[in-house]
Amino acid sequence: MTGSSNKASRFFANVGNKIAGWFRNFGRSFVGFFRKIPTNLKKFGRKIADGFVRFGRNFAEGDAGVRCSYFIMGSGAFAHGQIVKGLGYLAIELLFILYMAFNGVGSLAGLVTLGTNFTYTYYDVDLGTGIEVNVPGDNSMLFLLYGVVAVIVVFAFIAVYLLNIRSAVANYKDSVIGVKPSTFRQDMQSLFDKKFYILLLVVAFAGVVIFTILPLIFMILIAFTNYDSAHPETSGFTWVGFENFIKLLGSNDLSSTFFPVLGWTIVWAICATFLNYFLGVGLALLINSKGIKGKKIWRLCFVLTIAIPQFVSLLLMRSMLSEFGPIMNLLVQLGFPRTNWFETASSARLIVISVNLWIGIPYSMLITSGILMNIPQDLYESARIDGAGKFKMFRKITLPYILFVTGPYLITQFIGNINNFNVIYLLTGGGPFGELSQGAGSTSLLVTWLYSLTNDTGNYNLASTIGILTFIICSIVSLITYRRSSSTKNEEDFQ
Amino acid sequence: MDYDFKKTNGGMKRRKAISKSAIYTILTILSICWILPLIWLILQSFGMEPDAPYQSTYGSPDILPSHYTVNWYVKLFTETEFPTWYLNTLIISLACMVLSTFFTLSMAYVMSRFRFKSRKTIQNIGLILGMFPGFMSMVAIYYIFKGIGLAGNVENWKQILALIMVYSGSAALGYYVSKGFFDTVSKSLDEAARIDGATNSQVFRKIMLPLSKPIIVYTALMSFTAPWGDFIFASFILKENSGAYTVAVGLYRWIAMAEIPAQWYNLFAAGAVCVAVPITILFLLLQRYFVEGITGGAVKG
Structure with a gap:
């Protein structure tokens, strides 16, 4: 490797630089993000202030249509003959007023109080002595849900309201310079052409708002309440501020469960991600090495496990490794004592990691195989001319190439593994239990603990708090790595 | 590394053959690990204890079922x-x-x-x-x-x-x-x-x-x-x-x-x-x- 002007070494230098730059940017982007927060906030504030200024100026400078549209939505459209559009705006305004009058105001108030009547019992003297009567209180869960919906409705209405003013102003300006306002037909047509993206986005994003954003806001709010097994929804719960976070992170019973679980989650995510990855790369290299026959057959053997639904292979592994499963039977026949591997923490953890290898290696093998076939062969040619040995070529060409291409995949895998519910829950259920309290076991991840806190014990507030903490961990990991990575920065380069 | 290239042709060939068979052995062992559980699953779905159509094979000391049936599917x-x-x-x-x-x-x-x-x-x-x-x-x-x-x-x-x-x-x-x-x-x-x-x-x-x-x-x-x-x-x-x-x-x-x-x-x-x-x-x-x-x-x- 002496010539500096040949293709191969230029490629190495390039890849090396890129990888080094990637790591350099780690720290810089992390610091940069926090340094940028004040400027971004300032920008945001200025934008809002500008909005208010424009809001006032439009009213002062606009015609009657614009001014009326501040009070009666759609006036600006009516004034310029856009009947359907105007009716639409008007209908939205009327619906909003009706909603607020009959439901919305109450819902917003309920969001503050979360219900004022708590469950209580009293002894009814009329029915006879000692007869207890249970009076259910307000269902705080519903108060919270309706409150969040009301807030979203209010924001959506404000957006439509501003849109109404904007279109009134646009109509006014058009009429000043003598442009005819667009007809309803034209508006509809532009929805399939210039504004096609709005149509597609609304359709695709509606589901996201209902099934992801709304529930998430709701659950984030739950983390600040005392909605647990002692305060179920029917007896009413209230706001408690940061109490749950303090409970989990401070020093007491809960935090002595939280930190071990967090520790194991991180150990697990590292093992599961990197072991799977490197062993998968190794397997792909073996299969793709020169002169090995039947590459397709070998690949098929491993790919089968990808095709089979994960829950099948996980439950299968669970029963194979169980106390009376075939593997134990075989060991007993060979003279080993019968043991239950799922009962001790260390063996259960080992099982979880190795079964995950069984599931995960084929994925990285498959991906790496695809990449290996795409490495430009002339790189190897010129390296060979330079006299590079096989090992050197692997170290200097193959490995950097694979690492470079699969970098983003590795990050998503890591985050996926932090939230890997299936493998843990279907194999061990989080057990063995006993070392930790609060329903967490030795193999529990944060996310399986979250599941058992909601599904088994009804401690929703703690579950939500854990969810938020998991989010913080994931976002720190990806903040460090995603920002400045080529995927978000250079997206225009590929077009 | 340079010595490798100066070795006789026969040595090179032998080394290559050894590494090749090593790779084949590893691949065979690994694919058995990956395929065997699947085969076992299929066999279990047909397996039964003798004389009892719905007697499970699970938990019996045998590793493979002794008798086969389609009863489970029925x-x-x-x-x-x-x-x-x-x-x-x-x-x-x-x-x-x-x-x-x-x-x-x-x-x-x-x-x-x-x-x-x-x-x-x-x-x-x-x-x-x-x-x-x-x-x-x-x-x-x-x-x-x-x-x-x-x-x-x-x-x-x-x-x-x-x-x-x-x-x-x-x-x-x-x-x-x-x-x-x-x-x-x-x-x-x-x-x-x-x-x-x-x-x-x-x-x-x-x-x-x-x-x-x-x-x-x-x-x-x-x-x-x-x-x-x-x-x-x-x-x-x-x-x-x-x-x-x-x-x-x-x-x-x-x-x-x-x-x-x-x-x-x-x-x-x-x-x-x-x-x-x-x-x-x-x-x-x-x-x-x-x-x-x-x-x-x-x-x-």
Whole structure:
């Protein structure tokens, strides 16, 4: 490797630089993000202030249509003959007023109080002595849900309201310079052409708002309440501020469960991600090495496990490794004592990691195989001319190439593994239990603990708090790595 | 390293042969590790104890069943709820396939081809949402469904509808891979069509979609197989309503019971085979698209 002007070494230098730059940017982007927060906030504030200024100026400078549209939505459209559009705006305004009058105001108030009547019992003297009567209180869960919906409705209405003013102003300006306002037909047509993206986005994003954003806001709010097994929804719960976070992170019973679980989650995510990855790369290299026959057959053997639904292979592994499963039977026949591997923490953890290898290696093998076939062969040619040995070529060409291409995949895998519910829950259920309290076991991840806190014990507030903490961990990991990575920065380069 | 090249030809050959056979040995051992559990599953689905048609082989000291029967399959389809579960899952996954693919591709097309004010904001929202544990929102979703009468103690078809909505509702967030694909389709094609007077929706339907077969197949395959493998969402929404179970939930309940009445174990094996075989065939047929989908996104990322 002496010539500096040949293709191969230029490629190495390039890849090396890129990888080094990637790591350099780690720290810089992390610091940069926090340094940028004040400027971004300032920008945001200025934008809002500008909005208010424009809001006032439009009213002062606009015609009657614009001014009326501040009070009666759609006036600006009516004034310029856009009947359907105007009716639409008007209908939205009327619906909003009706909603607020009959439901919305109450819902917003309920969001503050979360219900004022708590469950209580009293002894009814009329029915006879000692007869207890249970009076259910307000269902705080519903108060919270309706409150969040009301807030979203209010924001959506404000957006439509501003849109109404904007279109009134646009109509006014058009009429000043003598442009005819667009007809309803034209508006509809532009929805399939210039504004096609709005149509597609609304359709695709509606589901996201209902099934992801709304529930998430709701659950984030739950983390600040005392909605647990002692305060179920029917007896009413209230706001408690940061109490749950303090409970989990401070020093007491809960935090002595939280930190071990967090520790194991991180150990697990590292093992599961990197072991799977490197062993998968190794397997792909073996299969793709020169002169090995039947590459397709070998690949098929491993790919089968990808095709089979994960829950099948996980439950299968669970029963194979169980106390009376075939593997134990075989060991007993060979003279080993019968043991239950799922009962001790260390063996259960080992099982979880190795079964995950069984599931995960084929994925990285498959991906790496695809990449290996795409490495430009002339790189190897010129390296060979330079006299590079096989090992050197692997170290200097193959490995950097694979690492470079699969970098983003590795990050998503890591985050996926932090939230890997299936493998843990279907194999061990989080057990063995006993070392930790609060329903967490030795193999529990944060996310399986979250599941058992909601599904088994009804401690929703703690579950939500854990969810938020998991989010913080994931976002720190990806903040460090995603920002400045080529995927978000250079997206225009590929077009 | 230089000495290697000066060795005699025979030495080189022998070394190569040794390393080759070492690779073959490793590969053989590994593929046995990977294939054997699957074979064992299939054998279990046919296995029985002698003289007792429904006596499970699970827990018997033998590693392989001593007798074979098709009784488990007969029982599976005549005496259990498995056919219903199978049909439920099929309906859900077909509906999800259509809806999710449509949502995902729409989002990906918008993000790849349009530049508008809130574009970056929406992308960032998508990134942020992806970092919350998916299950976290489940409790709230359950209450929303309860509120609109699709969960709790309701008819089976309503529960199935609820599952379809859960699986496909947030599909747009998974637009990233398809966007990477659309980015590679040359923009000059759209521009030429635009000059010829095509609207954006025509460009999408008549130019982008026909050129995007690999990514359509990939997205459809992924969203079709997801309901077959999902356990957590389905079990949380369906609770004890066994008539609306998907195969994953139903079979899990069997194996969770298997600690006690062992006959469920072989039924599980038979059911698992019935689930795995069609999915596996589908997957192997479309494997090319799968690899293209993953690496396509990665290579471009």
